[in-house]
Amino acid sequence: MDLFMGVEVVAVDLGASSGRVVLARYLEETGGLVLQEVHRFENGFVQRAGQDCWDLERLSGEIVFGLEKTLAGGARPVSVGIDTWGVDFVLLDAEDRPLGEAVAYRDHRTDGVMERVFARVPRDEIYRRTGIQFLQFNSLYQLVALQAASPERLAQARTLMFVPDYLHYRLCGVKSCEYTNASTSQLLNLEAGGWDRELMARLALPDASLQPLCAPGTRLGEWGSREGHRLAVIAPATHDTASAVIGTPLEDEHSLYISSGTWSLMGIESRTPFNDAQALAANFTNEGGTDGRFRVLKNIMGLWLIQRLRDAFPHLSHAELVTQAEAAPSGSLVDPNDARFLNPPSMADAIRAFCAETGQATPQSAGEFARCVFESLACLYRQTLDELRAITRHAITGNDFRRIHIVGGGSQNAFLNQLCADFCGLPVSTGPVEASALGNVGCQLRALGHLADLPAIRALVRENFAGQDLHPRADATQATLQQWRRFHELRSRSPAASPRTPEGAVP
Incomplete structure (x- = not known):
């Protein structure tokens, strides 16, 4: 044809x-x-x-x-x-x-x-x-x-x-x-x-x-x-994350998603919302989805930090920052959701200030700054996973999450995605990159009578946009555990551990 x-x-x-x-x-x-x-x-x-x-x-x-x-x-x-x-x-x-x-x-x-x-x-x-x-x-x-x-x-x-x-x-x-x-x-x-x-x-x-x-x-x-x-x-689902979730080939209630881009939106799709005291304490959101579903997720300030770091290192492309981060040693960590990172005059200075206030060494090179951001994001993914397990323990059969789907532009960042698998201890499936556009398209095709329902939209995506599977690395376990413990310690020392933007992330 x-x-x-x-x-x-x-x-x-x-x-x-x-x-x-x-x-x-x-x-x-x-x-x-x-x-x-x-x-x-x-x-x-x-x-x-x-x-x-x-x-x-x-x-x-x-x-x-x-x-x-x-x-x-x-x-x-x-x-x-x-x-x-x-x-x-x-x-x-x-x-x-x-x-x-x-x-x-x-x-x-x-x-x-x-x-x-x-x-x-x-x-x-x-x-x-x-x-x-x-x-x-x-x-x-x-x-x-x-x-x-x-x-x-x-x-x-x-x-x-x-x-x-x-x-x-x-x-x-x-x-x-x-x-x-x-x-x-x-x-x-x-x-x-x-x-x-x-x-x-x-x-x-x-x-x-x-x-x-x-x-x-x-x-x-x-x-x-x-x-x-x-x-x-x-x-369509006019919120880009809502469209991205529609365009994510989730298998069942045991699947999580991260819509990874300027922000990282991490959560699950649920028939019921979670708005009890425990969900409040963890600051989860219950945004509207399609067909009576809710997007139970946390907004995480994502690759915005890397985008703004490039102001301090304008000679480096995003890909070059990732390469230098891979070569840099593990070091300082930040809380990506700290309010100071929302829109600072200088992201590099904001990271320096956070490290100084929490008694950590200040990153020096571009690779050290980028490594700090990527490992910090991976730690926050792990924390969000643990919080999701806690708030859904009575609602999800077996309370067992088995896979994380990473979609959006950030699904092309193999280094961050591997860190996500390592820190969360779960396999990661990446792609599609254009999840929001695909969810948008799926909504239109359904409205036009060409697709029957949400499972049909996801089957179409799955069949036409194959991704990559990543698995936790056994040789990274010890280093991951050490950074995970340090992340918890620094959050307790941070003067903004409960930021005035109890957030995460936006669009």
């Missing part, structure tokens, strides 16, 4: 540092799936009125350019869907004009806001109601910060849309609020599944701008090209 005789859809996958317009061709008769990156573009913060913001006008233009380029290349896709990071939003007034900028989650406007919120609604009650981990940049705290700084803006707002919803709106003119992304906001009631308007009222937040929630796979409208070609606009 000719490659172009299958059905074609477009997945737009936006991350914090780059975006891609990806054409997918599905050959239903043979079960083949091929991805082609048609357009890639940079993303990042822009400074506006002293705040870190997203340039959504430019991003919208890049998306349209990518769609037109796809058509110019001869493809004839039938639909398009967009996934992005979570929590950030756009406010529109009564005439659908943007009210201010789309402020980015790493902006410091939410510094100290969580503590003010807890003074009005107790932390444990918020967790019981929402099941969402405490991150200082959650939409809840962004809205409270905005209410304090610009109450008139919130009062004028008639529409709140998260970033992918707004970008869909720019394509087809239809307003929406897709569930998986909305679930990251800490504004949904875990039990009811909708907006927690009582929580908002207690925080004096107006709720008139909230839109009805829609499920992944909802058809929103149509986009038309300059030449008149029309594509259905379908909301």
Whole structure:
């Protein structure tokens, strides 16, 4: 069969540092799936009125350019869907004009806001109601910060849309609020599944701008090209991690995932949420998935630390940093989720300060800095695994996790992935790299009637995107155990062992 005789859809996958317009061709008769990156573009913060913001006008233009380029290349896709990071939003007034900028989650406007919120609604009650981990940049705290700084803006707002919803709106003119992304906001009631308007009222937040929630796979409208070609606009799981989990070939409840990139999102897929005191103490989140599933996970500040370390070593590529890390000896460790690493002026200086405060030697070479980050991430993966075992011990048969699937861009980092296997003592399966795009594509193909359900999506991924299997190394056991013990000791000595961004990671 000719490659172009299958059905074609477009997945737009936006991350914090780059975006891609990806054409997918599905050959239903043979079960083949091929991805082609048609357009890639940079993303990042822009400074506006002293705040870190997203340039959504430019991003919208890049998306349209990518769609037109796809058509110019001869493809004839039938639909398009967009996934992005979570929590950030756009406010529109009564005439659908943007009210201010789309402020980015790493902006410091939410510094100290969580503590003010807890003074009005107790932390444990918020967790019981929402099941969402405490991150200082959650939409809840962004809205409270905005209410304090610009109450008139919130009062004028008639529409709140998260970033992918707004970008869909720019394509087809239809307003929406897709569930998986909305679930990251800490504004949904875990039990009811909708907006927690009582929580908002207690925080004096107006709720008139909230839109009805829609499920992944909802058809929103149509986009038309300059030449008149029309594509259905379908909301996938618009949170990129939700799409990545859909695109991860999990076998069963004994499988874990790490969506590895700027952030590392580590967790399980579950039919039931975990929002008891133990899950609160470990600060796990219960974000929305598809088909009634929850993403029980912890956000871990991932390869962001390496990305920012390159500011201090601009002559080295990411691959060269990894190579030098492999050659460097084990040494100092940091807590990657310490608040100082969220958006420091200098990541190298932040690591130096952490090491000094915890009585450790300061890394000197680029390889020592990178080794410090990679081993620290592996230690945090191990800690998260142990916490997952504890909070799920009564719910998962045998309480036995048997494999970790690492997907996303970080699945190409063989050194970090091997450290994950060594520290966690579990086999690791890597790939697919494009898990978010694949989950996005799978949602569209299902909505179009070409795939039956979630298992069919994962079977398609498994059959077309083979990964690599890694196993714990016996000769690394002693060194791993020594670093694991040191990691626990340094966390107890760190002045920020319970960071003000009780987090992990974002988008």
